[in-house]
Amino acid sequence: MNLQARLMAAAAALLLGGCSKNAETPTSSTTDTPTTSTVLYAGSLSAGGSRFYSFTASKAGTATVMLASVTSPPRGAALDTPLGLGIGRPAGTGCSLSSSVTTGPALTAQLQEAVGAGIYCVNVYDVGQVSTAVDFVVRFQYP
């Protein structure tokens, strides 16, 4: 190979090889997929009342529970009424709590619990502050 041919080959190699990273296609996706489920649980609670909602965690992770709203029907003005909020396992016709908190409504989670795969429940209950029925909304997320 003469000098001109060698220089041509070197230039072609630089042209084709120098930018190969630009053309690479990933061999596997790095896109994150959602791993939690979000549920809004809305209901009404009367004096002395208790309500719960069961859910199934598909794998281990953290469940978070937010008492997002407590309002007075029918107009829907926000109330500061504290309610009991708990998470546990269904037991008979109720929910056997593993952790609980008494809290007013907020838009940040008031309760977190490490869970494994299995069936759990979120419980909302009067702690003696409800005189006339209130509406509530709980948002919870679980793996």
Added chain:
Amino acid sequence: MLTPTFRVLCALPLLPATAGCTTYFDTPASPTPATVEVPDLSTFSSDVRKGGFASRSFALKTAGEIQVTLTSVTPSIVIGVGVGIPQSNGSACSLSKSVEAAAGNSPQLTTTADPGSYCVKVFDTGQIQESASFSVTVTHP
């Protein structure tokens, strides 16, 4: 010995090769500026009829503070304004916090929130005779 024509032909492929790859080898002349989080600001204007309400949803990408400012109400009356969580079917906004307020320039309502979907709601507290028009500004991360 290279002919002048061949010198040109040889140099041509080098130009796109070096130009196309400069981003790989460039060293920034100055540090990349830090990302500055600018809060979202949205204005919601509508009417509320006697005994009624109006609401609008918004989303927080990150946890932070929500500020709600009722900037105008016509006629000049006190009405309810609140922030809460939208029902999944979009039919309602269940309030977490609410106040009765007249229009003003500073936030009448401030709260912190986790990432997620939220809503602002403006509602009659009994002073609307027929209807009232309003504007409310919501600032959030």
